[in-house]
Amino acid sequence: MPIEHHVLKKLNQRDVNVFIEVSSIAEDFAQFLRTPAIENAISDVHKHGATSTQIQAIVCQGAEKLGFATEKKNLFKQYPVPALRPDFYMQVGTTGILLEVERGKTTANNMDLLDLWKCHICEHADFLFLLVPNKRHAQKGNGTRPYAQVKKRLSTFFESQNHVNVEAAFLFGYGEA
Template sequence: MVLTPQTGLVTQARPDFFFTLAEQRGIIAEVERGGTITNNHDLKDLWKAHVAADAHHLFLIVPHNNWREDGRPRERPFLTVSRRLGAFFGDERREIDVLSVHVFAY
């Protein structure tokens, strides 16, 4: 599954993993590292799942914490991503063409 000009998009976005569930139904899985929040990779991955014609579920694997050199947590992507992506569900006005998002921490 790649978004191409033939599908109306020119992003050439490629997910880390794609699994077909049925015709026109699938799961995109993305694994993120340091840029999860600072570069909005979580929102880009949600957008990728939204515009893909054959994906309706997103599995997003993010760090529990990003660490400073002295060992302290710099940021906590898991909590932030869960909150940010949860905002797209539960209100008809903000709904997108993604049926579910599952956020996992490592």
């Protein structure tokens, strides 16, 4: 069950050097996710009824090792939702990265769109790392494919006529494909 990885980006980056640095961080994060111990830990909890908090706990150590802070406060203090915060945040130069971990409600409750919106309004981040399941298990055995759906849904925001205030979204799919 390999970790899927895809980048959605604006054709013309505001700062190519920052994009290159963020891309390097994304590669390091993907490598961390692909280590057998992490893949196995995710596989063990990625079952029907699991929560994003369980997945978040597994990736926390690797995210923090790369320089991400957990649930950084005050990134949205100028908005009427000041308590809003990402799962993880990392400053990169004059901008930053929001890292969000999703599980069961990724597309059913539009959490992928909420995560993109958070990055869109955040004055401290122009990049989104979004970790979602390749497949969401259902109680009856069938399931959905959130990673493929998120990739398709978010891609529209990176077409020139639909740009949002996010330079790139780095998608990471976990679990069986």
